[in-house]
Amino acid sequence: MILLDGKKVSNDIKNEIAEEVRKMKVQGEKVPHLAAIIVGNDGASLTYVASKVKACERVGFESTMVRMSNTTSEIELLDKIEELNQDDDIDGFIIQLPLPKQINTQKVLMAVDPDKDVDGFHPMNFGKMALDMSTFIPATPFGILELLDRYHVETKGKHTVVIGRSHIVGRPMSILMGRKGFPGNSTVTITHSHTKNITQITSQADIIISALGVPNFLKAEMVKDDVVIIDVGITRVVDETSPKGYVITGDVDFENVSKKASFITPVPGGVGPMTIAMLLKNTLLARELRH
Numbered sequence: 001m002i003l004l005d006g007k008k009v010s011n012d013i014k015n016e017i018a019e020e021v022r023k024m025k026v027q028g029e030k031v032p033h034l035a036a037i038i039v040g041n042d043g044a045s046l047t048y049v050a051s052k053v054k055a056c057e058r059v060g061f062e063s064t065m066v067r068m069s070n071t072t073s074e075i076e077l078l079d080k081i082e083e084l085n086q087d088d089d090i091d092g093f094i095i096q097l098p099l100p101k102q103i104n105t106q107k108v109l110m111a112v113d114p115d116k117d118v119d120g121f122h123p124m125n126f127g128k129m130a131l132d133m134s135t136f137i138p139a140t141p142f143g144i145l146e147l148l149d150r151y152h153v154e155t156k157g158k159h160t161v162v163i164g165r166s167h168i169v170g171r172p173m174s175i176l177m178g179r180k181g182f183p184g185n186s187t188v189t190i191t192h193s194h195t196k197n198i199t200q201i202t203s204q205a206d207i208i209i210s211a212l213g214v215p216n217f218l219k220a221e222m223v224k225d226d227v228v229i230i231d232v233g234i235t236r237v238v239d240e241t242s243p244k245g246y247v248i249t250g251d252v253d254f255e256n257v258s259k260k261a262s263f264i265t266p267v268p269g270g271v272g273p274m275t276i277a278m279l280l281k282n283t284l285l286a287r288e289l290r291h
């Protein structure tokens with residue numbers, strides 16, 4: 001079994017980006033600037049955004065965190081988005097999801113200038129991705145592709161089963177794995193809450209990408225020998241014995257599934273760190289496209 005070490009690969013990518021930034025500085029060019037809007041006080045979202053800001057510092061990007069209260073109206077958020085769209089200093093920005101109930105997420109994501117949409121969530125960018133056009137690929141799926149690429153995991157002709165159809169991970173991942181090229185050229189099955197007899201499907205999979213958010217859902221009996229496992233789950237499970245009072249738990253029963261797998265991502269330290277590295281990569285791309 002080979003561990004797909006997202007912590008190591010994301011560090012390599014950050015070093016590569018830091019080197020690009022260093023060259024920009026030497027040439028007197030403006031460094032990339034990422035902004036993140038966070039609405040409300042969700043603990044996990046605050047942690048993710050703080051990690052994104054820290055990663056910007058690490059590679060030499062400028063960053064701006066925009067905090068808005070839980071009672072922010074849709075209009076107020078749309079005004080802030082327009083301000084960032086118009087701000088020439090900002091190369092790319094994200095709106096951390098989920099948003100509070102009073103705000104229509106689709107409407108908000110459609111208000112982002114597609115050229116600054118480093119999350120790749122705007123319908124124009126999502127459509128371009130589906131049509132094999134060059135664009136911003138959502139950071140988590142992009143990170144998974146990068147992991148498969150850097151570990152030379154064969155995807156051509158393989159049966160890839162995606163668990164979950166979220167707009168952020170499952171849906172784009174199912175499109176990307178079936179695209180022409182590498183990583184891609186897989187035969188893809190997407191499963192979701194209405195899928196019947198999921199074990200029958202997962203047990204035929206060469207590659208399983210699980211983005212369900214149910215801790216330890218995928219058991220050893222559900223997979224075949226030599227399967228490739230990508231675990232996107234990051235659920236906080238209460239654990240009084242840990243210093244934070246919780247542990248981050250994946251969708252996969254790692255202890256038992258890893259004994260059958262050829263490649264597997266750990267949680268934490270697998271897909272999670274890759275997401276942040278690829279957001280930086282998209283921001284670098286946005287900066288290059290704008291200048």
Ligand code: GUN
Pocket residue numbers: 094095096097098119139140168275
């Ligand atoms: N919430 C969970 N994942 C993501 C992500 O990749 N981007 C944003 N903006 N919000 C998220």
